[in-house]
Amino acid sequence: MALPRITSPHAKGSNRTQRVMLRVLLATVPGIIALTWLFGFGTLINLIWASACALGFEALILALRKRPVGFFLKDYSALVTAVLLALALPPYAPWWLTLVATGFAISFGKQLYGGLGQNPFNPAMVGYVVVLVSFPVEMTSWPAPHMVGPLDAVQHIFGLASLPDGWAQATALDALKINKSLTIDELWMQNPAFGRFGGAGAEVVNLAFLLGGIYLLRKRLFTWHAPIGMLAALAIMSLLFWNGSGSDSHGSPLFHLLSGATMLGAFFIVTDPVSGATSNLGRLLFGIGVGVLVYVIRAWGGYPDGVAFGVLLMNLAAPTIDYYTRPRTYGHRKPTRGFKLGE
């Protein structure tokens, strides 16, 4: 009689990757709704177009690499990359911008390194940085918050109608960066669209992403270490360097927490299990590093927002963090590293 030889684990979840990715997609819904409500249908059209591009590129490169196409498309990881990218790009980014960004994200950011789970960098952020560096004009034209119908949105994105003048507007981060002479109060008085803290659009969108992030945290898709590390570091940095409301101010902690891509970054990008650090302490350090870098770039760097650069730089540091934060194996003492003096 042949006995079946089965090794552990005996209890398995059903298609974990797929379910994790679906939950992440679900968690972006509040953010998508907020963006659509504030900036019109551009985000939704972008989302659909980016998803189509990402799936197309993924299928193409999987076929070139002679890997099973259907199997890897069904894990929805390409879709998550596309959605995160579409949420990070300006709502009315032209169609070719989204195409280039998703193409780079999927092919260069992910598949060239060996596909899902092998990429040292966050694919969505690779795509974002590529277009940010290459097409600065398109990437910085965020519209002022107002409603745009679905048909108009399609026309703008696919270049059938040009954007109306005065449509684009400096975001609060932009304004703060180039501001030289106005105090914070005067700056905010001039721009009613900046809302209370981080820009009328930005603060609602950030709160919506916070909501989605809390859902993911409750579902235990990731631990609290990385996002809290990032948000805490950003808050502490901005508190330390907050020089009041004068014209050389870098903005209050609340402003930094609720503007730009802070919440999207903290809960959807920094928590990437592949390109981040592995242990809990490592994740905390990873998040803190991103938070510090984001503030440094926002306050003294050349770009208004620094989430993408911060994440990519810390991705680079993740292996080193992992090396120094290896948890103690049960039953072993804490390992000693380096030269032992006095022996």
Added chain:
Amino acid sequence: MASTSYREITLNGLWKNNPGLVQLLGLCPLLGTSNSTVNALGLALASALVLICSNTAVSLVRGVVNTAVRLPAFVMIIAALTTCIELLMQAYTYELYQILGIFIPLITTNCVILGRADAFAAKNDPGRAAYDGLMMGLGFAAVLVSIGAIRELLGTGILFANMQLLFGPAAANWKITLFSDYQGFLLAILPPGAFIVLGLLIAGKNRIDSILAERAKARQPEVVVQSRRVRVTGVIE
């Protein structure tokens, strides 16, 4: 030591042992000056010229120079030749000389040149050494100019812009605008573009090599190995 055949030198320099794609030597000028075709071509010509001359000179003095001090001696030769090239470029292509800037004196430290001097020219006769310099220089130039052309095309949509810097005023209208309404993919012009394009070129070469190897394997007649039991010890009843 049997001297290498000219055919083999050609193959080595242009493909099998290409300094840019296989040895990965001289990456600093390769990546630093390949943002347009004219820059790439200018530096490639200068490097190739230095390489040919230094290989010949090193080969000529190979019996005289003590092994212990050979590297300093070679570097002195290369530095002298680089200075000549630098002065020539200053005289005839002044604008290009200004654009390339520090990369021309840096030819002295180019690993391809010192590497070929020590690995090949110091062990071969002047004819072979000069020919090796020519082939290695051409191989390096081919990679440099390809990267320059790809980056220029992706970055600006234009090919062969500003060729008059190198070939005189007649070359001013060599410019080919492939995409007239092209915005420019800035990343290709910036340093990361050089790394990405070089990586893609290396990947392409490796792919071609593996296809060639497969074909060569398929063309060879299958060697039929007849299996036969060989009795080693004992007697099987």
